[in-house]
Amino acid sequence: MSLRKNFKILLTIALASGIIFSVTAGFTPNAYSETPKISKESVDVLTKTGQAMADVAAAVKPAVVNVSTSRTVKTPQSDFGPFFNDPFFRRFFGDEFSQRRMPREHKTESLGSGVIVSPDGYILTNNHVIKDADEIKVMLSDKREFNGTVKGVDPKTDIAVIKIDAVNLPTVPWGDSDRLRVGEIVLAVGSPYGLNQTITMGIVSAVGRANVGIADYEDFIQTDAAINPGNSGGAMVNAKGELIGINTAIFSTSGGYQGIGFAIPSNMAKTVMDSLIKKGKVIRGWLGVSIQPVTPELAKQFNLKEEYGALVSDIVEKSPAENAGIMRGDVIIEIEGKKVDEPDHLRNMVAGTPPGTEINLKVIREGKSKSFKITVGELPAEMQKTTGGEYDNVLKGVSVQDLTSEISKQLNIPSRIKGVVITDIAEGAPSEGTLRQDDVIVEINRKKITDIKSYENIVSKIKSKEDILLTVFRNGAAIYIPLSWK
Template identity: 55%
Template sequence: MKKNKKFLLSGILLIFIGITIGLIISSKFDFQTKGYSEDYQISRESQETLSKIGSAMAEVVQAVRPSVVNIYTTKKIKRPGIPFPFNDPFFRRFFDDEFERFFDRQREFTQTSLGSGVIVDSSGYILTNYHVIKGADEIKVKLYDKRVFDGTVIGFDAKTDIAVVKIKADGLRAIKWGDSDKLKVGETVIAIGNPYGLNLTVTSGIVSATGRANVGISDYEDFIQTDAAINPGNSGGPLVNVKGELVGINTAIFSTTGGYQGIGFAIPSNMARVVMDNLIKHKKVVRGWLGVTVQDIDTEMAKSLQMKELKGAVITDVHEGSPAEKAGLMRKDIIISFDGKEVEDSAHLRNLVVSTPPGKTVKLEIIRNGKVHSITATIGELPAEQKVSLSESVLAGIQVEELTTRLRNQLNIPKRINGVVVTSIDPDSPAEGLLTKGDVIIEINNQKINNVKDFMKVVGQVKNQAVVWFYRKGVVSYITLKIR
């Protein structure tokens, strides 16, 4: 009996303890839930602020979208036929000439691609990337209102990857131009284009950096870097600021996967506009020329000159008869300012010079022997590229430039290697597919090549065949070029 009473009391006690613990937990959970709902309510002020930001972004996009276009291109590619497989006389008895011609004939394929563009003039001028329309046999432009027109290439500039296309259409809305020089890091920007064929896709982000050079995308680089998502198909589309003004042409991404990884590049609108105006007026780009070879300031030089920042460009050579020589510029001079703009580095100076119209007189500030001097120079026109026509030499279509210290460091070329650097190769050149951009040509037909002058001299002598020795990625090799 006593044992039963003990079990009963124990049971009642356990039940009481369980109920007490349950009430405590329930009370605590209810307290936390109430606290959560009370502490984390979104205030009306926050909601209104976010709504205003969202509405403002939508307003900018609605204003800009009618100026954005889709660009579709088609290109015909011819491939050699399949060699007749049965050269043995035994097999030839069973196949006639028609069957053999079936194997040997060329086959033609149509390659299609897509990109973006932006209407910059209501008369029909459209700005896009050169690589979007490169080699196209047919260009179709689709507008925001779904109308489709044939596009005509007005001109292109491979060195900046800019092209101008024109369509004949009414009711076009041109985008407003912005001043890319006023862009600040951290400023909000919007990218619009057609990634992966998805019409008029909008992404936003900030300006991550300005003045990006040595990226390896084009010859003249002064890119705006942004984290606004840019993917294949965005090329040629606009990058706009919060005013809906064009500040850049989306060009490329940095990626190890082929997709967006937070680093995109756009050509500044000011650079694009200069190139566009030249292409429309002159059918080519007229660039300024100072006539100096320059490189960046290193730490040791900055210390010796008591410079606080590694800014400016040091002159390593002055070309004979150039505007620089006439202005009195000398080797070892450090250019710190050009036409009122502070020079960041050698790449920045190069872009400033080529963007200056020939004939314009500019003021330069230089450091010479530790003292600052002012010099005026009249900018000339950049000489024609070191290139020959295909009818003259097997080396035709190869464009080269001097192996400067800057290029040597950039391409990691050892001091023992001397020659000229290949900057580009025409598609119909005998060297296409054999030499590539960045190769250093060191010898042609047993003649050493130390500079562009040596290269051009040999080019004039060589006709149908050339043995070319070159340096590429740590290895010296040779190829034999023949007229195809």
């Protein structure tokens, strides 16, 4: 061994010895003579807490299911291979280079979770879990597997209701999410990455989270309980084992758990679910106001002492708000005694209020507080959108909206044309490539369509894989379009 190597070894040993000496020199054997003890009382408390949470988990797990879906996806093919699918080359050679052949179909599968909410097989999950699915399989905690049928979806809240043909199923009792407090312990139950019956624990990090960008109506519970892909649609329960949320999404830069998860509050989920089951669609409350946040600049202009509430920027004619005396420039600060922090809070509270209900509003007008009684109306059909995703027929995946006078003007459609306008067609839908966005459906099987209600009434009666005939207004003329299940 060379002198240089010996020197390095000795130096390393010397440094290590010096470190050890310096660390131990200041301590005496007495420093280690006493071992920290845990009191019996502390052990008993921790043991009881652990056993209590285990009891909650054991009670909830049987009612949480695995939801697996498959759907058909069309992938464009090119005679020239993937090389010419590059946008750079398509820019110079044109799209025809990548669109010479018919799209290729293949099946994709995804996993999610669901919560049994009734003994006869109704299951609550997320809309994004079952969206555009050709087939839904539900596996229970006892490994039994059933076919799932979609009973209703609400993309605006990301809620879906599916049904399996079974009885005497275990359920999770409903909790009151409005009473949830920041800091409460919660459990998240689901099937992350297909790992069935996974339980994670955390606390409520925040409530009333909006502007997350996941759904139109957002009032999320935020938690640090681990939520990962596959947890969507699973249960969030409190220490009593009550359902207080539906696990929905995570905030992540990596695609995995980073300590920020979101769940739809149980009260919102139950309201949407009940409406879907009983009426086939979601009935939402409506005031008829356009609202915006109170910024520091606006607070100054409107002489407001605090920056909260919902500023009324416009009012619909003959709406509940106008009839009650609400005016532009009013700042709504309370609804039924509950503080309105921001516009989304007001929107969610009104949407969840049954039409016909009389509510109390408090507003700030020209620096003074005023109170109003308003009878909540029903959100007009033209302000809603319906999706055909719940129909197992050729119009599956077709989203439509009432053809209003405003839309007719935008699309240059004559006022005499009545029907519903197509707003979206899901990828892989039976009508993809045949129907187009902005097509107006005026007849189905020679029966007139005048609005969403008449559309839903007819479409709901079309059988699976049944051929139909549409009359569609497109490019200034009405045309017949036969639709067949592909």
